[in-house]
Amino acid sequence: MKKILVIGAAGQIGTDLTLELRNRFGRDHVVASDIKLASDDIMQQGPFVKLDAMDSKQLQSIIDDYGITEIYHLAAILSGNAEKNPKWAWDLNMNSLFNVLDVSRSKGISKIFWPSSMGAFGPTTPEWDTPQVTVMEPTTVYGISKLAGERWVEYYHHKYGMDIRSLRYPGLISYKTEAGGGTTDYAVEIFYQAIKCGEYECFLSEDMALPMMFMDDAVEATIQLMEAPADQVKVRSSYNLGGISFTPKELADEIRKYIPNLEVTYKPDFRQEIAESWPRRISDEAAQKDWGWQPQYDLEKMTRVMIEKIREKLGK
Ligand code: NAD
Numbered sequence: 001m002k003k004i005l006v007i008g009a010a011g012q013i014g015t016d017l018t019l020e021l022r023n024r025f026g027r028d029h030v031v032a033s034d035i036k037l038a039s040d041d042i043m044q045q046g047p048f049v050k051l052d053a054m055d056s057k058q059l060q061s062i063i064d065d066y067g068i069t070e071i072y073h074l075a076a077i078l079s080g081n082a083e084k085n086p087k088w089a090w091d092l093n094m095n096s097l098f099n100v101l102d103v104s105r106s107k108g109i110s111k112i113f114w115p116s117s118m119g120a121f122g123p124t125t126p127e128w129d130t131p132q133v134t135v136m137e138p139t140t141v142y143g144i145s146k147l148a149g150e151r152w153v154e155y156y157h158h159k160y161g162m163d164i165r166s167l168r169y170p171g172l173i174s175y176k177t178e179a180g181g182g183t184t185d186y187a188v189e190i191f192y193q194a195i196k197c198g199e200y201e202c203f204l205s206e207d208m209a210l211p212m213m214f215m216d217d218a219v220e221a222t223i224q225l226m227e228a229p230a231d232q233v234k235v236r237s238s239y240n241l242g243g244i245s246f247t248p249k250e251l252a253d254e255i256r257k258y259i260p261n262l263e264v265t266y267k268p269d270f271r272q273e274i275a276e277s278w279p280r281r282i283s284d285e286a287a288q289k290d291w292g293w294q295p296q297y298d299l300e301k302m303t304r305v306m307i308e309k310i311r312e313k314l315g316k
């Protein structure tokens, strides 16, 4: 029976992914870990351990103590925070990945998931319908770490026969946990501000189109990729995921269907330049063809669920 370790389980993806993995594979079969405490439901529902993803000894003993067979390694510094402290971000993003790969290799871990990002693309990448294989010249420290990580996971697969799987997530939108310091965070913040006070100051320009995805689709894609037969997983760097492309103005207009008086002002900051270096819309044809990927959420459905769930959460 599989026994999963999630590293970074307190984060935006980790929270939703851990809950869904426990739902599918059993509470005691999914060990949540993070450098900080996770949400109450994760802490109460199943095993949780404090883990610094950089610490190989700690990681080895958790694998032994719990009989871990698969690892989802989610700990990283996201694009916005990474630009504030590039060396720290490079150190964590790269060395935690090496730690997970090397310990997993020595312990015979059967499968590893590690996320890349649309941030691995850069200003010379084709902006519209970005293909799976294309020019990749990222200009952020986050993107450089993701592109380097993609090359390394493919290397460990070819060189050591390890089964490592990866997705280039677009910006993720969810309601259980706050977004973790990225360039796409506006698309989560705007919902909270709209519901709390009807006003939002957006740090990207109103026409800055970016690919985004509702968390339920992202979690589904992740588990679907991890459960696919190995011979269907033909891309061993990282699969493109397309999601929904929209601008801040288009999102605000969709939210106004529920909160008509929402006022949005636009004050682009340093994250505008990061966003401008990323694709506008991504093609995930390879994921569709290889392991049958099909998203379920469009802008309308995602907005409806976000409004409903955040209203419930805030009691508004
Ligand atoms: P997040 O910042 O919300 O969560 C990351 C978690 O890692 C946090 O809970 C943090 O405490 C933990 N962490 C940090 N340092 C650690 C360490 N040394 N040891 C153990 N845990 C540590 O990030 P997220 O949005 O959940 O992203 C998860 C992964 O997905 C990252 O690799 C990120 O690059 C990638 N990704 C995220 C998005 C997105 O929109 N959220 C998009 C593309 C890719």
Ligand code: AKB
Pocket: 078, 079, 080, 117, 118, 119, 142, 169, 170, 171, 172, 181, 182, 183, 184, 185
């Ligand atoms: C970020 O904005 O840094 C993340 C990402 C797209 O990787 N949401």
